[in-house]
Amino acid sequence: MKAVQFSEHGDRDVLTYDEFDDLEPGRDEVLVDVKAGALNHLDIWTRKGLPGVDLEMPHIPGSDAAGVVEAVGENVTRFEEGDHVAVSAGVACGQCEFCRDGDESLCVRFHIIGEHVRGVHAEEAVVPEANLVEVPKHVDWEVAGSASLVFQTAWRMLVDRAGLEAGEKVLVLGASGGVGHAAVQIADYAGAEVFATASTDEKLEYARECGADHVINYEDEDFAAQVKELTGKRGVDVVVDHIGEATYQDSLKSLAKGGRVVTCGATTGPNPDAGLNRIFWNQLSVIGSTMATPGQVDDVLELVWDGTFEPRVRETLPMSEAERAHEMIENREGFGKVVVIPDSEL
Template identity: 45%
Template sequence: MKAVLMEARGGPEVLRWGEIEAPQPGALEVRVQVKAVALNHLDVWVRKGTASPKLPLPHILGCDVAGIVESVGPGVEGFQPGEAVVLNPGVSCGRCERCLSGADNLCPNYQIIGEHRWGGYAEYIVVPEVNLAPKPAHLSWEEAASIPLTFLTAWQMVVDRLRVQPGEDVLVMAAGSGVSVAAIQIAKLYGARVIATSSSPEKLSAARQLGADEVVNYNEPGWSQRVKELTQGKGADAVVDHTGAEFWPEVIKATAWGGRISLSGASSGSQATTPLAHIFYRQLSILGSTMASKSRLFPILRWVDQGKLKPVVGMVLPLEAAAEGHRRLENRQVFGKVVLRV
């Protein structure tokens, strides 16, 4: 099969368009013909070696996939060749206490498609049957591929970790990212007032169109004070953040007394200085978050079917242009998802 192969760690140039033997489905596995695959910052971190640096090479990136069931392995009963599907990126053992309690993203053997196992920068991908869900019929392939990882991450942050309530002020950092695009919509779905941040007027305008009530440019010095002004001096009750060390001190200042911050990444660096007095004296809660239970994709897709949540595609490129997609993603040139068409 044709694929984009990661042959070393480094810049986008390590991604090479080539050919490799196609994987075959085993018991309870399905082979999917990939129609579209969306990029994530996780792809960049794996490529650089920040995440999973010991992966055997060559490796195939790509967490978010939409496509058609091409063939099924022994024991598969829920899907047949020809069905249109989206892939749930989280793979777990399915038998441990965490998995059986519904917290499969805490499984000791948890893997993410495209990080720990071959992903979707290819013509075909093999995944367990339990990682398939029917594609919403009204979505394009590119839109469908833009849903899973970012909406699952945002759902866990907003709903499961922050437990956002109607009327709360929710600060969403880096509004143009895939996770934040999803978080803005989910927070609004739960009745929150959303304050979105970004670095450009164009992205701030797009965030408003998506549903953000207020916007703040985080390139302006002391931008946390603007958040306080917008909340009558209180600050944000809950914060969705994955921006990392560069913005962390201001994020803490922008959070209300007794507020909650959910972290799912550190795009600007993971070595941040935390003023501990702010944490204990103002009684802040810092909540780590990675992905979500596979079960959460079902309500997400129902809301998508009803038009209450929608993927935002910012750019579509051919699969062989994956390196260019990485450059656009790293340079923050896109509002929404960069998607590769296969």
Template identity: 40%
Template sequence: MKAVQLMEHGTPGKFELRDLPDPKPAPDEVVVQVQACGLNHLDLWLEAGELPIPVPLPRTPGGEIAGKIIELGWAVSDWKVGDEVAIQSNLFCGQCEFCKRGDESLCLRGELLGVNRDGGFAEKVVVPSRVLVRLPAGVGFEASAALTLAGSTAMHMLTNRTQVTPGDWVLVMGAASGVGSAAIQIAKGLGAQVITTASSEAKRALALLRLGADHVVDSNNAAWPADVRKLTGKRGVDLVVEHIGGDVLPKVFECLARGGTVVTCGATAGREVTLNLWPFFVKQQKLVGSYGRNRADIQATLEWVAAGKLKPVIDSVYPLEKTAEAFAQLRSRKFLGKVLVEIPA
């Protein structure tokens, strides 16, 4: 089979389209014919060698996979060849205390597909059958590959790690990002008043016209937190959906109401931050970590897609042999929504 592998870390990294042996399933595994695979910031960290874990190369990246089952391990009984599936990229053991209670995102033996083992920028991928999620009727491979990872991350943040009450003010950082574009739609679906940030006219139009945000502030303006406070009558927002980190994280606290919560799932702008604890505890605010998603979050995400409440925002689609260009597009930060690689069978 053909696979695009990262041979050397760098910015850009060195990728090669390689001929590899077809993967064979262990007893509890299946082989999936990849139809589409989304790119995420995690892929850029892998490319640059910036993950806080060692990754042996070559490695086939890609965690946001949709495809069709083409082969089953002998012990797999609840799936059949031809089933259309999304793959949960945070591979989980299914046996630890956290998995047993449905918190697969906390798995003690979790692995990342496309990081700890070969992922979806390939014609075929082999995964344990427990990480498969059936695609609901009407949900295509492209929509699934655009929402399974980033969309379910947003679903986990907004419905598992925190809650939204109708009428709440929610600030979603980065309208054009994978997590941001899904979080705006989910927060609106839950009845929130949504403010988002965007750095270009095209991204502002996307937020207001396609994603349904109520307000958008220009993140190029250093005083954007004051704009958010003004929109809420100086009160501040109840919840911030954050994934940027670095200098941005302390700024979102300037937007936060008393008793409000910041939920964060990423740190693309830096992992170490300085936070003034005085206003944080005086205003009784919360900072909540969010990582990956549970099966329930992916199922909910795909159900929202099937119901037409959550729509993929697709920036661009590349064929497998142009995976390196897809990485360059994500790195450019000029994208509007998801960058995908598609591999027609």
């Protein structure tokens, strides 16, 4: 089979689309004929090299994909040949205290397909049974292959960790990205008043289409000052911030008394000034979040499959153009997800 892969960390030129050993499913695994996958910023970090993550090389990137079940291991009971499935990339041990309590995303041995182990941007992928969700036959492959990671992440951030309630005000930073555009839709669905930032007027218009009530071009305006002005100096109840050092202080400034910042990443750096004086004086909460539990994944993906939520696709490329796909993510080109398809499917 052919797969996107790299044999060393580095810039985009380390990526190739070459032959890779054929795969066979283990006892608890499923072999998937991949029809479409999608990129996340995680793929960029993995390619460049993450501290403390020692990958087996060559490594296949990719945490999002969907396809048809081709074969199953002898212990697999949930799927059979011909089923349509999508990957849910968070792998839990199922045995630690957090898994036993039903919050697998807090698993002490939690890891992510495509980040810590071989990913799914290939003609075929072997995936643990527990990391697949059924996809209704009417759902397009581009939708099925691009929804899981960002929508489950945004759902857990807002619904579970931040406890978002109808009528609250929510600021979504980077609303044109994968998690950002999912968060706008989820906040709107929850009945919140949604504020969104992006870098161009075109991206802001897309954010409005996804449900944003107010949009701010952060290249032209101080978003914290704009939020205060739009809310009569009150601020918002929740900020969704996956950007990190570059935005953290302004995220705190944007909050109303008792507000909360919820974060799932730090693309501009993980170590901002803590801002403890603002946190204790305004009684703010800073909440971490990663990926969702299986039940939360099912809840949010049902709303994708029925059309309530829509992963916006900015570009669809053959896997042989993986360098270009990575370039689009790194350069923040366009709005929504970048999808890659095996060349054999084109």
